[in-house]
Amino acid sequence: MIKKLLDKVKEFDTKDDTEPRSKKLYGLAALYNTPNEIIEAAAVVAGKGYEKFDVYTPYPLHGMDDAMGLGKPKIGFLSFTFGLIGTCSALLMIGWMMGIDYPNIIGGKPFFALPSSIPITFELTVLLTGIATVLGLLILFSKMPKLNSPLNDTEFMNNVSSDKYGIVIRTNDDKFTEDTVKNLYLSTGAYDVQEIFYRESNLTTKTPIFEKKFIGAIIGTAVITAVVSYFTINYVLYDIQPFDWMWMQARINSQSKSDFFPNKSGMCPPVNGTVAKGFLPYDYKGMPDSSVKLLANPLAVSKSVLERGQDRFNIYCSPCHGYFGEGDGRMKGLFPKPPTLHSVKVTSWTDGNIYHVITNGQNVMPSYAEQVSRDDRWAIIHYIRALQKSKNAKEEELPK
Amino acid sequence: MDYQKKPLPAKLGKIGFALLGIGLLSMIASFAVNSHRAFFDYLWMYMFLVSIGVGSLALVALEYLVGATWSTPFRRVSEFLASIIPLLVVLTIPLLLFGMHDLYHWTHPEALATDPILQAKEPYLNISFFTIRIAIYLLIWVGFFYLFIRNSQKQDITRDPALTKQSIKFSAAFAILFVVTIAFASMDWMMSLEYHWYSTMFGVYYFAGTLLSAFAAATFCSVKLNENGYLDKKLGNNNYYSFGTLMFGFNIFWAYIAFSQYMLIWYADIPEETFWVMMRMKGSWSYFSIGLVFIHFVLPFLILLPRSSKVNPKLLSVMSIWILVAHAYDLYWIIMPTYFTEGFAFGWSELGALMFAAGLIITVFKYRADRTNLIPVGDPKLEQGLNFHLN
Numbered sequence: 001m002i003k004k005l006l007d008k009v010k011e012f013d014t015k016d017d018t019e020p021r022s023k024k025l026y027g028l029a030a031l032y033n034t035p036n037e038i039i040e041a042a043a044v045v046a047g048k049g050y051e052k053f054d055v056y057t058p059y060p061l062h063g064m065d066d067a068m069g070l071g072k073p074k075i076g077f078l079s080f081t082f083g084l085i086g087t088c089s090a091l092l093m094i095g096w097m098m099g100i101d102y103p104n105i106i107g108g109k110p111f112f113a114l115p116s117s118i119p120i121t122f123e124l125t126v127l128l129t130g131i132a133t134v135l136g137l138l139i140l141f142s143k144m145p146k147l148n149s150p151l152n153d154t155e156f157m158n159n160v161s162s163d164k165y166g167i168v169i170r171t172n173d174d175k176f177t178e179d180t181v182k183n184l185y186l187s188t189g190a191y192d193v194q195e196i197f198y199r200e201s202n203l204t205t206k207t208p209i210f211e212k213k214f215i216g217a218i219i220g221t222a223v224i225t226a227v228v229s230y231f232t233i234n235y236v237l238y239d240i241q242p243f244d245w246m247w248m249q250a251r252i253n254s255q256s257k258s259d260f261f262p263n264k265s266g267m268c269p270p271v272n273g274t275v276a277k278g279f280l281p282y283d284y285k286g287m288p289d290s291s292v293k294l295l296a297n298p299l300a301v302s303k304s305v306l307e308r309g310q311d312r313f314n315i316y317c318s319p320c321h322g323y324f325g326e327g328d329g330r331m332k333g334l335f336p337k338p339p340t341l342h343s344v345k346v347t348s349w350t351d352g353n354i355y356h357v358i359t360n361g362q363n364v365m366p367s368y369a370e371q372v373s374r375d376d377r378w379a380i381i382h383y384i385r386a387l388q389k390s391k392n393a394k395e396e397e398l399p400k
Numbered sequence: 401m402d403y404q405k406k407p408l409p410a411k412l413g414k415i416g417f418a419l420l421g422i423g424l425l426s427m428i429a430s431f432a433v434n435s436h437r438a439f440f441d442y443l444w445m446y447m448f449l450v451s452i453g454v455g456s457l458a459l460v461a462l463e464y465l466v467g468a469t470w471s472t473p474f475r476r477v478s479e480f481l482a483s484i485i486p487l488l489v490v491l492t493i494p495l496l497l498f499g500m501h502d503l504y505h506w507t508h509p510e511a512l513a514t515d516p517i518l519q520a521k522e523p524y525l526n527i528s529f530f531t532i533r534i535a536i537y538l539l540i541w542v543g544f545f546y547l548f549i550r551n552s553q554k555q556d557i558t559r560d561p562a563l564t565k566q567s568i569k570f571s572a573a574f575a576i577l578f579v580v581t582i583a584f585a586s587m588d589w590m591m592s593l594e595y596h597w598y599s600t601m602f603g604v605y606y607f608a609g610t611l612l613s614a615f616a617a618a619t620f621c622s623v624k625l626n627e628n629g630y631l632d633k634k635l636g637n638n639n640y641y642s643f644g645t646l647m648f649g650f651n652i653f654w655a656y657i658a659f660s661q662y663m664l665i666w667y668a669d670i671p672e673e674t675f676w677v678m679m680r681m682k683g684s685w686s687y688f689s690i691g692l693v694f695i696h697f698v699l700p701f702l703i704l705l706p707r708s709s710k711v712n713p714k715l716l717s718v719m720s721i722w723i724l725v726a727h728a729y730d731l732y733w734i735i736m737p738t739y740f741t742e743g744f745a746f747g748w749s750e751l752g753a754l755m756f757a758a759g760l761i762i763t764v765f766k767y768r769a770d771r772t773n774l775i776p777v778g779d780p781k782l783e784q785g786l787n788f789h790l791n
Contacts (some may be wrong), residue, residue, distance in 0.1 A: 062789050063789050072708075076706065076707065080705075106668065107667070108669070109667075109669075113669070115659075115662065115663045115666045116663070116666075116667065118663065119663075126616060
C-alpha cells in the first residue's frame with residue numbers, strides 16, 4: 001500500500017502541467033549557463049531600472065543581493081526581535097512557574113535560579129529566532145503561501161532547479177516592453193529566452209488562500225488535529241479517557257474516602273477482638289522467653305511430621321542457620337551470623353522456648369509467624385530436636 | 401600574481417623592542433621583589449603566549465585541513481604568530497627549573513606527606529613526569545611548526561602543489577595532537593595549581609580560548625596589514641566577514657563551555673568542585689568574575705552580532721584587541737586566585753608581564769615578516785583566495 005502511495009506521489013511529481021495557459025503574458029524569462037553570467041545580468045537589469053524582476057538559481061549565490069540591488073536585508077531585525085522575545089518570555093515563564101506559581105525545593109537551590117534557567121532560555125531564544133527567520137522569509141519576503149505561480153511546472157523552472165540560472169522580468173514592470181527586454185537578455189549572454197503565460201486559473205482566482213478547497217482543507221486539518229490532541233493530551237496528562245471501560249466503573253478503592261460510613265473512611269477496620277479464621281492469638285507476644293516455657297509441643301513425632309519440619313526448616317530457617325543448624329547459612333555476610341542451634345542453651349531449652357523465638361523473633365532475627373503456620377512451627381521444632389540429637393546422641397541412645 | 405613585497409615600518413620593530421625591554425626589566429625587578437608573585441605573573445604571560453602561538457599553528461593546520469581558500473592570503477599572518485612556539489621552549493625553562501615550588505603546592509613534600517588526595521594523584525602529579533609531559537608537548541608543537549613553515553616557505557620558491565598535499569597530511573595529524581596536547585597542557589600548567597580540583601571540561605575551556613585568541617590575533621594583524629596596503633588590493637570585506645564570523649562564533653563557543661562548566665559545578669554542589677568557584681567569588685574577585693561574563697562574552701557578542709560589524713575593518717581591529725585582552729583577563733581569572741587569595745590586584749609587575757608578552761609577539765612577528773613574503777605566493781589556492789566572494 002505504501003508502495004502504491006509512493007508511486008502516486010511520483011506520478012504526481014513528474015506529471016506535466018496540463019492546465020491550459022491563457023494568452024496573457026506573465027513575463028519574459030531568460031536562462032544562463034554560469035553563475036557569473038547571471039550575476040552580471042542581474043546587475044545590468046537592476047542598473048537599467050527594472051524593479052519587478054526576480055532571479056532563480058539552483059543554490060544560493062553569494063553576491064546576488066548586491067547585484068540585484070536589494071540593499072541590506074532586513075530579516076535580521078525580525079530575528080533579533082523574536083530572539084529577545086524568546087529570552088524574555090523564557091525567563092518570565094521559568095520565574096513564574098518555579099518562583100511563584102509552584103515553588104519546589106530542588107537540591108537545596110533557590111526556587112528561581114539563573115544558572116539552571118539558562119539552557120531553557122537559550123533554547124527558547126534559538127527556537128523563536130529560527131521560527132521567526134524561516135516564517136519571516138517565507139511570508140514577508142517570499143510572499144508565501146502562493147502555490148500556483150505561473151512559473152511552476154514550466155520548462156524554465158525545471159532548468160533553474162537543476163543546473164541553469166534564470167531571470168524573469170514581469171510584464172507589470174513599468175519599463176517592460178517585449179523587444180527591449182528580449183534584447184537586453186540576449187546582450188547579456190542569455191542562451192534562451194522564453195515567454196511565460198498565465199494559467200487560466202491565475203487570472204480567475206486572485207488569492208488562492210481564499211479558495212473553498214484550500215480553506216476547507218485547513219479547517220478540516222485543524223478540527224482533526226484539535227480533537228485528536230484534545231483526547232491524547234487529556235489522557236496522557238490527566239488520565240481522562242474519551243470512553244468508560246468496564247474496569248472504570250464507580251467503586252471505592254482501599255485507602256480512599258467514602259461518604260457511606262459516618263467516619264468517611266472507605267475501609268472498615270474489624271471490630272475489636274476479632275479473630276481471623278484459622279488464627280490463634282499468641283499471648284506471649286513481645287514477652288521475654290522465660291514466661292513461655294509452659295507451652296508444650298502439641299504434635300506427636302511421626303515420620304510425616306519430621307519430613308514436614310525438615311521441608312519448612314530448609315525453606316525458612318536454613319538460609320541463615322544452615323541446613324544442620326550450625327549457623328553457617330547461605331547469607332554469608334549479608335545478615336548477622338546466627339549462633340549454632342546445638343549450643344547447650346538451645347538443647348536445654350523447652351520446645352516452648354524455641355516456639356517463642358520463631359513466633360516472636362529474637363533481637364535481629366525477625367518473627368516468622370506470618371510465613372510459617374502454627375503447626376509447621378511445631379513441626380520445625382521436632383526437626384530441630386532431631387538435628388540436635390543427630391549431633392549429640394550418646395552411645396546408649398543408639399538403637400541396638 | 402604580481403606581488404611586490406612592501407617591508408613593514410621600522411617603527412614597529414622599535415615599539416616591539418621597547419615593550420620587550422621594559423617588560424623584561426620589570427619582570428626582573430619583580431623577581432627581585434617578590435619571586436612568588438613574579439612566577440604567577442610569568443605563568444600568566446606564558447599561557448597567553450601558548451594560546452597565541454599554538455592556537456595560530458592550529459589555524460594554519462585548520463586551513464589546510466578544510467581546504468579554506470578565503471584565508472589563504474592571510475596564512476602567513478598566523479605563521480608569523482606561530483613563530484612564538486620555538487621561543488616557548490626557552491620560556492619554559494625558568495618555570496621548570498625555578499618556578500615549580502612557588503607555583504605548585506603539590507611539589508611540596510610536606511603536602512604530599514599529609515594529603516591522601518595528593519598521594520592518590522602522585523603517580524601523575526610528580527615533577528619528573530610533569531617535566532616529561534611538558535617536553536612532549538613542546539616537542540610536538542615545535543616539530544609541527546617546523547614542518548608547516550618549511551613547506552610553506554619552500555612553496556614560495558618551487559610553487560609545488562605537492563607541498564600543500566603533504567601539509568594537509570601533517571594537518572590531519574596535528575589536529576588530533578593539538579587538541580590532546582593543549583588540553584593536557586592546560587591541566588598541567590593551570591588546573592594543577594589547585595590540585596584538589598578537577599573539571600573534565602577544563603581542557604575544552606582552554607582549547608576554546610586558544611582558538612579564539614588565535615583568531616583574534618590573526619584578525620587584527622590581517623586587517624591592519626591589508627588596510628595599510630601590505631597585502632593585496634583585492635582582499636577586503638569578503639575575507640573580513642569570515643574573520644568576524646569565526647571570532648564571533650568561537651566567542652560563543654567559549655561562553656558555552658565556560659557556562660557548562662560553571663553550571664555543572666553549581667548544580668552538583670559538591671565541595672571539592674565548588675571551592676574553586678568560591679575562590680573566585682571571594683572579596684573583589686566576585687566583581688572580577690562578573691566582569692568576565694560581560695567583557696568576554698556579553699559585550700563582544702552584542703557588538704559583533706550585526707552583520708555590518710563583521711565587515712567593518714575599524715571595528716574588527718578594535719574588537720580583536722578586545723578579545724585578546726579578554727583572553728588575558730580569562731587566564732588571569734584562572735591562574736591568579738591561587739596567589740591573590742583575598743581579592744585581585746593588578747600592579748606594575750602584572751603590567752610588565754603583559755608588556756613582555758606584547759613586545760615578544762610584535763618582535764617575533766616583525767622578525768619573521770622581514771624575512772618572508774607576507775602572502776604565500778606559491779600556494780595553489782592563493783588565486784581563489786584573492787578572488788573570494790561572499791557578498
